[in-house]
Amino acid sequence: MASASPADHEQWRDKLTPEQFQVARLGGTERAFTGIYWDNKSKGTYRCVCCGSALFSSTTKYDSGSGWPSFWEGVNPEAITTVDDRSHGMVRTEIKCAKCDAHLGHVFNDGPNPTGLRYCVNSASLNFEPGQG
Template structure:
């Protein structure tokens, strides 16, 4: 009987370690994808305007973006694509810091205004500066939505909906692959930890 229960324990341990391994593989795949995105030469830039609130637009060629963005980032930023929900590591990013446009480095959102929307996409109740995003009516796919783009490079970020929390009542639903995250400590700025 004793050896039977030891055998059961062993089987259980093997099952648990197999489950851990498969999760480990998922994690590895995700970090590889993240690495691809983060290795973009354009990405990882933190490039606020020389004068706060004043954005100078840039107009790069399609070839430039194809060369400098990962295929996922290109699809979202330049072709108005949408990433699969719950796939971006930025959805669970809880540290204090700044979310920048993955294409041009413009700071778009702060951790101060990030909230858990349950949608699987990083969500904010307002941008860092209204001048840093453009908002346009989007009537594609039989829906009437408001598209949010980077005001500097025109990169598609996501949409804004009127069902967010206080104080604005807005929900900026943003594709994680369209942004990069810079921790406040790396930038030498102080933001409240959430």
């Protein structure tokens, strides 16, 4: 995201709220238990706030107790990319939208079966589409 041009930033600033821009385009993080989807129990699909790509389904969402929407699997392995994140003195795996490179959050190996993964996602990186999920 650091390689984005000023024109790219302006395009995203015009489309996104300040919080969405900070999180999705600049790699920020919303505070735990403050995002609009952390406690959402409705059926549907979670899409990238920037490009609309389907990323997660309500059928794989679970309450991790972390304060962020958590999923044990994405809707399509090709929809999410991972990058080593060594910021803040930690080693983590960042997750991004494969289509537009939006920062989503991080994935951890402490999730439930069947994958053992916890995709910990910022609500500000998502739009929720009610439906089947």
